[in-house]
Amino acid sequence: MNDPRQPQKDAYALILEAIDSHIYKPGDRLVESELAERLGVSRTPVREALQRLETQSLLTRDGRSLIVASLDxxxxxxxxxxxxxxxxxxxxxxxxxxxxxxxxxxxxxxxxxxxxxxxxxxxxxxxxxxxxxxxxxxxxxxxxxxxxxxxxxxxxxxxxxxxxxxxxxxxxxxxxxxxxxxxxxxxxxxxxxxxxxxxxxxxxxxxxxxxxxxxxx
CATH class of the missing domain: 1.20.120.530 (GntR ligand-binding domain-like)
Known part of the structure; x- marks a missing residue:
């Protein structure tokens, strides 16, 4: 049983840290289900984090996929x-x-x-x-x-x-x-x-x- 006192992982911060440390590089595709499993969180906070990162132009669309953006x-x-x-x-x-x-x-x-x-x-x-x-x-x-x-x-x-x-x-x-x-x-x-x-x-x-x-x- 999870300890309710244990702080929840922040999906947004974890994904941002992964981009910052170049675990995910410009052009890499981010898949909601894979991220949820890797980060040990549910898909809902991952989905919300991806939407937030897209709004901030750190992620961009490649067809239906979200990829890490790059700078020209x-x-x-x-x-x-x-x-x-x-x-x-x-x-x-x-x-x-x-x-x-x-x-x-x-x-x-x-x-x-x-x-x-x-x-x-x-x-x-x-x-x-x-x-x-x-x-x-x-x-x-x-x-x-x-x-x-x-x-x-x-x-x-x-x-x-x-x-x-x-x-x-x-x-x-x-x-x-x-x-x-x-x-x-x-x-x-x-x-x-x-x-x-x-x-x-x-x-x-x-x-x-x-x-x-x-x-x-």
């Missing part, structure tokens, strides 16, 4: 423009409002992530945690909500730019520059450092996409 070049460019501005604003606000404890957490992340430099998947997850910590350090709940939406759309990218050769080391150097500016309370420098970081990631992303197209020809 224009959408990718638009996403990075918005991300750069919002992330930069978060860094600027963090430089003003971050507590000493929050800066300590960012510093500890920098140290811990050095051990992940040769593990792109683990470093990608750590990268998301690092950025989320900056969002929270902005102490602006509305900005955090908007950045959550942006990062949700980032899950539609089939690969991480950190997987590119040398990008892991560069990412950590850029993170260190961001944290130094936040710790110094320099909002302008923090904004620029994070904007530059996103710009570099976008350049790497474009190169990876160009290589993928070339390899497919």
């Amino acid at each position: 070049h224009s959408q990718l460019s638009e996403l990075y423009v918005v991300r750069g501005e919002l992330e930069g604003l978060a860094a600027r606000l963090a430089a003003r409002h971050a507590t000493p404890e929050e800066v300590t957490v960012l510093r500890s992340m920098l140290d811990a992530d050095q051990a992940l430099i040769n593990d792109p998947d683990a470093l990608s997850r750590a990268n998301r945690r690092f950025h989320k910590q900056i969002h929270l350090a902005s102490h602006n709940r509305f900005l955090v909500q908007q950045l959550d939406l942006v990062h949700r759309s980032m899950a539609l990218l089939a690969t991480t730019s950190i997987s590119a050769e040398g990008r892991g080391a560069d990412t950590l150097k850029e993170h260190a520059t961001i944290v130094a500016a936040i710790e110094a309370g320099d909002g302008d420098a923090a904004y620029k450092a994070l904007r530059d970081h996103i710009s570099e990631a976008f350049v790497v992303r474009l190169k990876l996409d160009a290589q993928a197209v070339e390899a497919a020809e």
Whole structure:
């Protein structure tokens, strides 16, 4: 008998996490019955979750099937423009409002992530945690909500730019520059450092996409 005190699994959150961790990649078909069995939930919450994800444009229709959406070049460019501005604003606000404890957490992340430099998947997850910590350090709940939406759309990218050769080391150097500016309370420098970081990631992303197209020809 199920313990009524045990929290129910959130089908929406579980599917979103599976997309974010690339268990389901752009173009993959999501089948209600298979998801229900895999996630250990009934089909009704899965159906509702799929409808919600479709409304948010994370899933799209391919005939009668729902598949994980993908981003074309224009959408990718638009996403990075918005991300750069919002992330930069978060860094600027963090430089003003971050507590000493929050800066300590960012510093500890920098140290811990050095051990992940040769593990792109683990470093990608750590990268998301690092950025989320900056969002929270902005102490602006509305900005955090908007950045959550942006990062949700980032899950539609089939690969991480950190997987590119040398990008892991560069990412950590850029993170260190961001944290130094936040710790110094320099909002302008923090904004620029994070904007530059996103710009570099976008350049790497474009190169990876160009290589993928070339390899497919």
